[in-house]
Amino acid sequence: MSSKDSYYVPHGTYWPIIGSIGIATMFVGMANMFHGVSWGGSVTALGLGIVLFMMFGWLGQVVNESVNGLYNSQVDRSFRWGMSWFIFSEVMFFAAFFGALFYAREFAIPWLSGEGNNQFTPDLWNGFVQTWPEIAFKTPAAELRNGTALSVPTELIDTWGLPALNTAILLLSGVTLTFAHHALRAGERNKIIGWLVATIALGVAFLGFQIAEYGHAYDIGLKLNSGIYGSTFFMLTGFHGFHVTVGALMLIVILYRVQKGHFSKENHFGFEGVAWYWHFVDVVWLGLFVFVYWI
Amino acid sequence: MATDTIAAHDDHHHGPEKGLLRWVKTTNHKDIGSLYLWFSFMMLLVGGAFAMVIRAELFMPGIQVVDPHFFNSMTTMHGLIMVFGAIMPAFVGLGNWLIPMMVGAPDMALPRMNNWSFWILPFAGAILLSTFFMEGGAPAFGWTFYAPLSTTFAPDSTDFFIFAVHLLGFSSIMGAINIIATVLNMRAPDMKLMDMPLFVWTWLITSFLLIGAMPVLAGAVTMMLTDRNFGTSFFDAAGGGDPVMFQHIFWFFGHPEVYIMILPAFGVISHIIPTFARKPLFGYSSMVYATAAIAFLSYIVWAHHMFLTGMPVAGQLYFMYATMLIAVPTGVKVFNWVATMWKGSMTFETPMLWALSFVFLFTIGGFSGLMLGIVPADIQYHDTYFVVAHFHYVLVTGALWSIIAAVFYWFPKWTGKMYNESLAKIHFWWSIISVNILFFPQHFLGLAGMPRRIPDYNLQFADFNMISSIGAFMFGASFILFTYIIIDGIRNGKPAKARPWESAKGLEWTLGSPAEYHSFDKAPSRKAIEQESQHTSVA
Numbered sequence: 001m002s003s004k005d006s007y008y009v010p011h012g013t014y015w016p017i018i019g020s021i022g023i024a025t026m027f028v029g030m031a032n033m034f035h036g037v038s039w040g041g042s043v044t045a046l047g048l049g050i051v052l053f054m055m056f057g058w059l060g061q062v063v064n065e066s067v068n069g070l071y072n073s074q075v076d077r078s079f080r081w082g083m084s085w086f087i088f089s090e091v092m093f094f095a096a097f098f099g100a101l102f103y104a105r106e107f108a109i110p111w112l113s114g115e116g117n118n119q120f121t122p123d124l125w126n127g128f129v130q131t132w133p134e135i136a137f138k139t140p141a142a143e144l145r146n147g148t149a150l151s152v153p154t155e156l157i158d159t160w161g162l163p164a165l166n167t168a169i170l171l172l173s174g175v176t177l178t179f180a181h182h183a184l185r186a187g188e189r190n191k192i193i194g195w196l197v198a199t200i201a202l203g204v205a206f207l208g209f210q211i212a213e214y215g216h217a218y219d220i221g222l223k224l225n226s227g228i229y230g231s232t233f234f235m236l237t238g239f240h241g242f243h244v245t246v247g248a249l250m251l252i253v254i255l256y257r258v259q260k261g262h263f264s265k266e267n268h269f270g271f272e273g274v275a276w277y278w279h280f281v282d283v284v285w286l287g288l289f290v291f292v293y294w295i
Numbered sequence: 296m297a298t299d300t301i302a303a304h305d306d307h308h309h310g311p312e313k314g315l316l317r318w319v320k321t322t323n324h325k326d327i328g329s330l331y332l333w334f335s336f337m338m339l340l341v342g343g344a345f346a347m348v349i350r351a352e353l354f355m356p357g358i359q360v361v362d363p364h365f366f367n368s369m370t371t372m373h374g375l376i377m378v379f380g381a382i383m384p385a386f387v388g389l390g391n392w393l394i395p396m397m398v399g400a401p402d403m404a405l406p407r408m409n410n411w412s413f414w415i416l417p418f419a420g421a422i423l424l425s426t427f428f429m430e431g432g433a434p435a436f437g438w439t440f441y442a443p444l445s446t447t448f449a450p451d452s453t454d455f456f457i458f459a460v461h462l463l464g465f466s467s468i469m470g471a472i473n474i475i476a477t478v479l480n481m482r483a484p485d486m487k488l489m490d491m492p493l494f495v496w497t498w499l500i501t502s503f504l505l506i507g508a509m510p511v512l513a514g515a516v517t518m519m520l521t522d523r524n525f526g527t528s529f530f531d532a533a534g535g536g537d538p539v540m541f542q543h544i545f546w547f548f549g550h551p552e553v554y555i556m557i558l559p560a561f562g563v564i565s566h567i568i569p570t571f572a573r574k575p576l577f578g579y580s581s582m583v584y585a586t587a588a589i590a591f592l593s594y595i596v597w598a599h600h601m602f603l604t605g606m607p608v609a610g611q612l613y614f615m616y617a618t619m620l621i622a623v624p625t626g627v628k629v630f631n632w633v634a635t636m637w638k639g640s641m642t643f644e645t646p647m648l649w650a651l652s653f654v655f656l657f658t659i660g661g662f663s664g665l666m667l668g669i670v671p672a673d674i675q676y677h678d679t680y681f682v683v684a685h686f687h688y689v690l691v692t693g694a695l696w697s698i699i700a701a702v703f704y705w706f707p708k709w710t711g712k713m714y715n716e717s718l719a720k721i722h723f724w725w726s727i728i729s730v731n732i733l734f735f736p737q738h739f740l741g742l743a744g745m746p747r748r749i750p751d752y753n754l755q756f757a758d759f760n761m762i763s764s765i766g767a768f769m770f771g772a773s774f775i776l777f778t779y780i781i782i783d784g785i786r787n788g789k790p791a792k793a794r795p796w797e798s799a800k801g802l803e804w805t806l807g808s809p810a811e812y813h814s815f816d817k818a819p820s821r822k823a824i825e826q827e828s829q830h831t832s833v834a
Contacts (some may be wrong), residue, residue, distance in 0.1 A: 006401070006816070007400075007401050007402070007481070009322065009323075009401055009402045009406055009813065010322050010406055010407055011320075011322065012312060012316075012317065012319075012320025012321055012322055013320055013322060013407050013410065014319070014320060015407065015411075016407060016408075016410040016411030016414050017319050017320075017410075017414050019411055020411065020414045020415050020417075020418050021418075023415070023418075023462065023465075024418035024419075024421075024422065024462065027422070027455075027458035027461065027462065028422065028455070028458070030458070031454040031455050031457075031458055034454055034520075034523075034524045035451050035454070058407070074480060074481075077476075077480045078404035078405055078476045078480050078481070079405075081404070081472070081475060081476035081479055081480055082404070082405055082408070082472050082473075082476050085471070085472045085475055085476075085506055086468075086472060088506055088507075089468050089472075089506045089509070089510045090510070091510075092506070092507055092508075092509075092510035092511055092514075093510035093511070093513055093514050094514075095510075095511065095514075096510065096511045096513075096514025096515060096518075096544055096547075097514055097518075099511075099514075099543075099544060099547070100514075100518065100529055100540060100544065103537070103540045103543060104529075104535060104536060104537065104540065107537070107540075108532070108535060108536060108537035108539075108540060109535050111537075112532060112535065116607070150528075150533075150534055223526075224521070224525050224526050224527050225525070225526030225527065225528070225534075226534075227528050227534035227535045227536075228528045228529065228534055228535035228536045229535070230527070230528075231518075231521070231522075231527035231528050231529050231534070231536065232529075234527075235517075235518070235521065235527065
C-alpha cells in the first residue's frame with residue numbers, strides 16, 4: 001500500500017479557517033462581553049460553537065484517516081512530537097502563574113512591608129504587615145484600591161480538608177489510567193473500559209469537589225479580588241480546573257473510541273496522547289497543592 | 296474500501312488546486328510559506344507607514360502632524376506590527392518554504408496545523424488594527440505594554456489587543472511545534488543532526504525558544520485581562536501585587552523573543568556567505584553550539600531591560616555579567632563568517648551584498664547592545680534614542696536585512712525566475728545609505744539625552760532629528776523599488792537554473808527551479824546529502 005511507505009500529506013482542508021473564524025468570533029465576543037455590550041455573550045457562545053464544530057470535524061477526520069490505515073509509523077511520530085511540545089507549552093503557561101506566585105511571595109510582599117530598608121517601596125503604606133496567604137487581612141490599602149475595597153477572607157482554606165482529598169483523587173486517577181493502558185496493551189477491552197470509566201469518574205469527582213471548594217472560598221470571602229493571594233489562587237486552580245475538564249472530555253472521547261474498537265495493542269496514540277495530558281494535569285495539581293494550599 | 300479512501304486522499308502526485316480558495320485550503324508548505332511571506336510584507340508596509348508618521352512628527356520640534364496620544368499609538372502599533380506581524384511571520388514563511396526542502400522531506404510534518412498557524416494571523420492582525428477605530432483609540436502604552444499603563448490607565452481597546460496577542464501566540468506555538476516535528480521526524484533518514492544546514496539548525500533552536508517564551512506572554516496578557524476586568528491584583532501593589540512583576544514576566548518572554556527574531560537570520564547569513572565566498576562555512580559545529588548557547592543565555596538575562604526599574608544590586612550585577620556572556624557565542628558567529636570569507640573567491644551579487652552589510656551593521660547593533668548591558672552606562676542610556684538606534688540596528692539591519700537577503704538568494708528557487716540584478720543592486724545601495732542616515736544619528740540623539748516615545752523635543756535635538764527623518768523617508772521609498780523588483784522578477788524574469796548560484800550548497804538546489812510542488816517524494820541519498828552538506832569542501 002502506497003500510504004505505508006510514503007508520508008501522508010492531506011488534501012486541502014477548510015477546518016483551519018473555520019477554527020480561525022470561530023476563535024476570532026469568540027474573542028471579539030468575550031471582549032465585548034467584558035465591556036458590558038449586550039450581544040457579547042451570544043457572540044462568544046456562537047464562536048465557541050464554531051470552535052467545537054471545528055474540533056469535532058477536524059479530529060473526526062483524523063480519526064477516520066487513522067482507522068482507514070492511512071497513517072504510517074512516521075506520521076505517528078509526528079503526532080507524538082506535536083503532542084509532547086504542546087504539553088510543554090502548557091507547562092510554560094502555568095509556569096508564568098507559578099512565577100507570579102513566587103515573585104509576589106518572595107519579593108513584592110516583603111518589599112511592601114519594608115524589607116530592604118524600604119528601598120523599593122519607601123513608605124508606600126506605613127504599617128503594612130507581611131502575611132501569607134492572608135495578605136488581604138491587614139492591607140491598609142484595601143480600601144484605596146480603585147475606590148473599591150478588596151474582599152477580606154475571614155479564615156483560611158484548610159489544606160488537609162478538600163484539597164488533600166482532591167490530591168488523593170487525582171493521583172488515584174493517574175493510577176487507574178495506567179491500569180487502563182496496561183489493559184489496552186494486553187488487549188482486554190472490558191478491563192480498559194472499566195479502568196477508563198473509573199478514571200473519568202475520579203476526574204468528575206475532582207471537579208465536583210473543586211466546585212464545592214470554590215463555593216466555600218466565596219463564603220469565607222476569598223475571591224478574585226482578595227489581593228494577590230486570591231488572584232493566584234483562583235487563576236491557578238481555575239486554569240487547572242479548565243484543563244481537568246478538557247482532559248475528562250478527551251477521556252470520554254477515548255472511551256467511546258475504545259468501544260468502537262479504534263485502538264489496537266500496538267497502535268493507540270490517541271489513547272496515549274490523552275494519557276500524557278492527564279498526567280500533566282496531575283503534576284500541575286501537585287504543584288498547586290504544595291505551593292497554593294500547603295506552604 | 297480502504298484503498299479507495301487512500302486513493303481519494305493521497306495528495307502526493309497532484310499539483311496545486313485551481314482557484315483562489317486553494318490558498319485558504321492549502322496544506323502545502325510552499326503555498327503556506329508564500330502566504331506567510333506576502334502577509335508579512337503587507338504588515339511591513341503597514342508598520343512602515345506608521346514609522347513614516349512618527350518620523351514626520353519628529354521632523355521638526357513642536358507638534359505638527361498628529362496629536363501626542365495618536366503619536367503614542369503609532370510607536371506602539373509600529374512596534375507590535377513589525378515584531379509580530381512582519382519579522383516573525385517572515386521567518387516562519389522562510390522556514391516553511393525552505394526547511395522541508397533542506398532536510399529532504401515531502402512537506403511539513405503536520406500540514407493541516409501548518410495551514411491553521413498561518414490562517415490565524417490575518418484575524419489577529421485585523422483585531423489588532425481594528426483598535427484604531429475604537430473609543431479611546433489604539434493601545435498607546437508602547438509595544439512593551441507595561442502595567443499599570445496597560446491595566447489601570449488603558450482604554451477598552453486594550454482587551455482586543457490582549458486577544459490579538461493570544462491569537463498571535465497560538466499561531467507561533469503551532470508553527471514552532473510543526474518545525475520541531477518536521478526537523479526531527481521528516482529529515483531524510485540518512486541525514487544526521489550534524490549534517491543539517493544551519494538555517495535548519497537555527498530554526499530548530501528558535502522553535503524551542505518560541506515554545507518556551509510565547510506561553511509566558513500568554514500568561515502575562517491573561518493576568519492583564521483579569522486585572523483589568525475581574526479585580527485581580529497581579530500588577531497592583533494595593534493588593535500585594537507589583538507592577539514590576541509585569542516587567543519581569545514580560546521580559547522573560549521578551550528577551551528570548553529578541554533571539555527568536557535573530558537566530559534564523561544567523562542561519563540565512565550562514566548560507567549566503569559561503570556561497571559567494573566559494574568556500575565551505577568556517578566552523579560549522581561551533582556555529583551550531585554557539586546558536587544553542589545564545590538560546591540558553593537568552594532565558595537568563597531578561598532583567599537587563601529593567602536596570603532602572605529597581606532591583607537589588609546583586610541582581611543588577613548578575614544580569615549585567617550574564618548579558619556580557621552573550622557576546623562570546625555571538626562573536627564566534629561573526630568571526631566564523633569573516634573567516635569563511637578569508638581568501639575566498641568572492642563575488643558580490645545582491646544576496647551577498649545584503650549578507651555582508653548584515654555582518655557590519657548587525658555587529659554595530661551588537662556593540663551598542665553591550666554598552667546598554669553595562670549597568671552604570673545604562674543608567675545614562677535607558678529609554679533614550681540610543682536604545683531606539685540599538686534595536687533598529689539589530690532588527691532592521693539585522694533581522695530584516697537577512698530576510699531581504701534570503702528573498703533574493705532563494706528567489707530563483709521559489710519562482711523559477713531571476714530578478715533584475717542591476718535594479719536590485721541600486722535598491723541595495725539606496726537602502727544601506729538611507730538606513731544609516733535614518734538610524735545612525737539616533738545614537739547621537741540618545742547620547743545627548745533625547746528620550747524615546749516623545750512627539751516633541753528640545754531644540755538642541757532638531758538637526759539630527761531632521762537628518763534621521765530624511766533618511767526614514769528615503770528608506771521608506773526604497774520599498775517601492777523593492778516591490779517593483781519582486782513583481783517584475785516574478786512576471787518578466789529570465790528563467791533560472793536549478794542551481795543559479797554556482798557554488799550554492801544544500802538539498803534545495805537539487806530540486807528544479809521553481810521547486811516541484813511536493814519537495815522530496817523519495818528521500819535523498821546519503822551521497823547527495825554529503826555532497827550538499829555545509830561542511831564538506833567545495834570541489
